[in-house]
Amino acid sequence: MSSTDYAALVKQDRVHTALYKDAAIFEEEMERIFKNTWVWVGHESELPGANTFKKSFVGNQPVIVTRDKAGEIRTLLNRCRHRAASVCEKKKGKQSVFVCPYHGWSYDIDGGLRKVPYADGYPEGLDREEFGLIKLRTEVYQGMIFATFKEDIEPLVEFLGPARKWMDLFMKQGAGFGVKVLGEHKFRFPGNWKIQLENTTDAYHFPIVHKTFLDSLDAETENIFDVIGSGGWVEDLGHGHSVMVMIPDLIDLDENLDAPIPDRFAELAEELRAEGHDEDAVRKIVRAVGGTGFNLNLFPNVACSMAFFRVLRPVGVAETEIQHVAIGMGDARTTPSPAGNRARLRLHEHFQGPMGFGTPDDAEGWERVQRGARAGDDLWIMLNRGSEAPEGRPQPGHNAGDASSEVGMRAAYQQWKRMMTA
Amino acid sequence: MSTATMTETAISLDEATRFIWAEADMLDRLDYKPWLPLWTRDGCYTIPVEHETQDFENQLNVAHDDEEMRQARVKRLLSGFSMSAAPPARTVRTVSRFVVTGEGEGRIDLRAAMVLVEYKYERTRVLAADVTYRLVREEGAIKLDRKVVRLANCDDYLHGIGYLL
Numbered sequence: 001m002s003s004t005d006y007a008a009l010v011k012q013d014r015v016h017t018a019l020y021k022d023a024a025i026f027e028e029e030m031e032r033i034f035k036n037t038w039v040w041v042g043h044e045s046e047l048p049g050a051n052t053f054k055k056s057f058v059g060n061q062p063v064i065v066t067r068d069k070a071g072e073i074r075t076l077l078n079r080c081r082h083r084a085a086s087v088c089e090k091k092k093g094k095q096s097v098f099v100c101p102y103h104g105w106s107y108d109i110d111g112g113l114r115k116v117p118y119a120d121g122y123p124e125g126l127d128r129e130e131f132g133l134i135k136l137r138t139e140v141y142q143g144m145i146f147a148t149f150k151e152d153i154e155p156l157v158e159f160l161g162p163a164r165k166w167m168d169l170f171m172k173q174g175a176g177f178g179v180k181v182l183g184e185h186k187f188r189f190p191g192n193w194k195i196q197l198e199n200t201t202d203a204y205h206f207p208i209v210h211k212t213f214l215d216s217l218d219a220e221t222e223n224i225f226d227v228i229g230s231g232g233w234v235e236d237l238g239h240g241h242s243v244m245v246m247i248p249d250l251i252d253l254d255e256n257l258d259a260p261i262p263d264r265f266a267e268l269a270e271e272l273r274a275e276g277h278d279e280d281a282v283r284k285i286v287r288a289v290g291g292t293g294f295n296l297n298l299f300p301n302v303a304c305s306m307a308f309f310r311v312l313r314p315v316g317v318a319e320t321e322i323q324h325v326a327i328g329m330g331d332a333r334t335t336p337s338p339a340g341n342r343a344r345l346r347l348h349e350h351f352q353g354p355m356g357f358g359t360p361d362d363a364e365g366w367e368r369v370q371r372g373a374r375a376g377d378d379l380w381i382m383l384n385r386g387s388e389a390p391e392g393r394p395q396p397g398h399n400a401g402d403a404s405s406e407v408g409m410r411a412a413y414q415q416w417k418r419m420m421t422a
Numbered sequence: 423m424s425t426a427t428m429t430e431t432a433i434s435l436d437e438a439t440r441f442i443w444a445e446a447d448m449l450d451r452l453d454y455k456p457w458l459p460l461w462t463r464d465g466c467y468t469i470p471v472e473h474e475t476q477d478f479e480n481q482l483n484v485a486h487d488d489e490e491m492r493q494a495r496v497k498r499l500l501s502g503f504s505m506s507a508a509p510p511a512r513t514v515r516t517v518s519r520f521v522v523t524g525e526g527e528g529r530i531d532l533r534a535a536m537v538l539v540e541y542k543y544e545r546t547r548v549l550a551a552d553v554t555y556r557l558v559r560e561e562g563a564i565k566l567d568r569k570v571v572r573l574a575n576c577d578d579y580l581h582g583i584g585y586l587l
């Protein structure tokens with residue numbers, strides 16, 4: 001089998017292990033996928049005002065995401081137009097100019113070339129218009145910022161399609177205050193990026209891999225996390241996107257606000273009252289504090305997962321970086337609840353990050369996949385689980401299966417195949 | 423303590439050093455059960471994400487454990503059901519370069535350097551950290567009241583860590 005016959009490597013219910021370990025395939029993915037689609041680069045709240053920026057990546061290319069004085073958000077390649085030095089090595093911050101440290105070319109926050117030292121050394125003159133930082137097309141939906149190298153791609157909202165409904169629902173965890181980034185964990189694992197991509201809608205592993213997390217919860221919460229037996233489902237949303245509903249009761253956080261406050265949140269509710277929130281707001285915050293009951297996977301690199309964004313960055317064929325971006329309540333117009341956000345942070349620390357009760361076990365599982373994939377030459381990754389979805393739950397016309405089905409992975413690999421063979 | 427006094431005697435650097443080395447030895451041997459009672463009831467074990475922060479409550483941490491979370495963490499690591507901790511990585515750590523930053527009645531604050539080498543799966547990794555300790559004397563015994571492990575690369579990417587720092 002030729003390693004470039006991409007169509008032959010992806011069948012309806014299985015994919016070839018070459019997809020995890022062939023370096024040539026990885027290089028092609030960077031071109032055909034990551035340079036040809038909308039890629040998540042950040043959240044609006046990370047650019048809290050005029051002249052703010054953050055570093056990010058589109059595929060494996062470093063970029064700076066900026067907000068100018070007028071509020072416009074841009075994605076700029078982090079590469080000086082003179083001799084390619086990176087112009088920004090701060091994670092995030094506030095400044096209106098980027099000065100290249102090598103020969104001093106300076107750029108405005110919108111990427112325009114501002115000044116060139118000793119410019120008369122270019123006797124023929126230098127067209128400053130021509131040498132601004134390279135801009136990528138950038139669009140925002142629900143505060144999530146996406147960029148693309150592909151100028152003529154469809155608008156972001158079309159690319160998201162039916163996934164937008166789930167993004168709208170996801171942002172309800174702001175409890176009316178809006179959603180903002182509180183912090184992030186970053187970690188790497190020695191394995192291919194698609195192993196992580198698969199994981200976001202893989203409920204099948206949850207009770208096995210995360211047994212020690214489940215054991216650390218009180219009985220009531222442990223029940224809620226019985227994600228396989230609770231009537232949830234996985235749904236193909238098109239364009240490689242999928243949603244896995246784990247806790248159907250927590251799909252819409254605006255519903256069931258009259259339900260009694262669970263015991264485990266009694267203390268938080270008291271703190272919220274002490275902060276001055278009325279009873280309606282207290283109930284809203286308490287209901288939103290653990291996030292939504294689903295994971296939304298947006299092909300190729302970001303997921304909205306319960307109470308955080310999960311971002312993947314392909315580093316090499318067998319090296320992937322993951323960010324778990326903790327989100328809480330509050331935006332530029334509102335005063336967030338410190339107690340509510342503290343609760344979010346502690347919940348995030350409990351599961352996520354390099355020492356969470358969940359993440360290291362996921363990372364170990366993913367590494368095991370990469371190590372095991374070395375065995376055998378012509379073996380396949382099975383993605384054929386898929387019993388029927390609960391009656392009437394998924395959107396009619398969508399391909400769906402129960403919570404432990406592998407529908408989401410099949411959706412992602414079909415998109416992979418479309419893009420790799422286009 | 424041979425004499426019961428109203429005031430707790432100060433903790434010497436020598437006592438503190440022995441205590442910290444004994445703790446490091448426990449952690450490398452995965453001897454987590456006796457590690458738990460080394461702590462005061464309100465003791466706080468923190469591994470921040472932001473390098474300069476002091477406000478651990480309102481920021482994201484790698485770990486920010488009270489007594490309940492420490493117990494849950496130890497239970498998890500020793501359960502045999504955590505893929506990342508069974509089998510565990512082997513670790514060898516040294517703690518040194520002690521500087522006393524504060525002293526009081528029955529209390530000492532120190533900072534120190536820790537270098538930890540981890541081995542698992544044909545691979546050796548190094549973690550470096552500045553660690554601050556607050557040790558207090560409770561009924562004669564020295565206890566950990568605060569331990570903040572500031573990894574040199576805390577705000578950069580890490581790997582899954584299936585053991586205690």
Ligand code: FES
Pocket residue numbers: 080081082083084085100101102103104105
């Ligand atoms: S490389 Fe940036 S000014 Fe020369």
Ligand SMILES: [Fe+2]
Pocket residue numbers: 199205206209210358362
């Ligand atoms: Fe998981």
